[in-house]
Amino acid sequence: MEMLRVQFAVMAIFAFILALLIPSINAQSPAPAPPPTSDGVAVDQGIAYVLMLVALVLTYIIH
Known part of the structure; x- marks a missing residue:
């Protein structure tokens, strides 16, 4: 019976880690x-x- 508890505890820990x-x-x-x-x-x-384009337009307007 003790072996069954140990195996259950080991399997429970293994399942938790997985x-x-x-x-x-x-x-x-x-x-x-x-x-x-x-x-x-x-x-x-x-x-x-x-x-x-702005510079070209300003140049055209100024001249």
């Missing part, structure tokens, strides 16, 4: 972040074009 470890075994690493849709170059270039 219950803690099994979820982490199946865990997946998070997906990497998506690349940025714009690295700022297009925005900077758009601002530069607008400023050049």
